[in-house]
Amino acid sequence: MRIRPSRLQKGDTIGIIAPSSPPNLESLQRSLAFLEQLGLNVKMGKHVENVHGYLAGTDDERLEDLQEMLADPNIKGIICAGGGYGAGRYADRIDFQLMAEQPKILWGYSDITFLHTTIGQFANVVTFHGPMLASDVGKDTFHDLSARMFNQLFEPIELHYTEAISPLTTLSGGNAQGELVGGNLSLLVSALGSKYEIDTRGKLLLIEDVDEEPYKVDSMLNQLRLAGKLQDAAGIVVGDFARAEPKKRKTTLTLGEVLEHYLGDLGKPVVSGFKIGHCEPHFAVPLGVEARLDGDAKTLTILPGVQ
Incomplete structure (x- = not known):
């Protein structure tokens, strides 16, 4: 059982970092009003505005x-400005003991998947897969539901996802329970063969991605299959695959056909269509907590991420 960080209180200070690519600074600035509405103070990372390629x-x-931010006892949570690429470049230098000794909220997605996996497995702390400041919160498209998902940081809330939120498709029925882990498919695949590769044994695996053609999703799912990660999982939660249309090939398999090929006959619950990922609304979820996937009823229930 992973350690759940303490819930936020109004008046707490949040650290903002840009752990991957340069965020849009105008959008980041606009997002700060939302944090203010939540009753939070902000400490900006010293290097958030830096650009290095x-x-x-x-x-x-x-x-x-x-x-x-991990070491500062006054920082109660860390919210990422954006994703892109780069968190994996320093993953082997993170002081996981800092997070283990002072468990605090880490919130982000996309490239932040590398941090979710490493911090979860090496510091044993629950983290949060949710919309980021410059990438999502500061944009006009930021959805009410996405905003409400931040409430789970202020009180222990059990999350329930049903078709009231979005249409869901059962690729394989049945029920499974286990820790919810995973995130961006490209990032999960990039860590295979390293000490930071994801452990899916007996867990519910979440996958999502953006701008990947069906043949690329095919390649990545095949790599997870060959690595035993699909078979090891207790069930699979398929999040949003935004803009997964073919661009290079006139003849192609559809994304649905690719998902069915790799996930349809695993003998465990697999449900697709969850609005988790590069999408609006973005249903934010804690990673490393117990969850239950019902492939027949098409529901996902997730225990609280904070204490």
């Missing part, structure tokens, strides 16, 4: 911002 500063700078 496609990275938000050098590896040392981005790591420094993360470590400083």
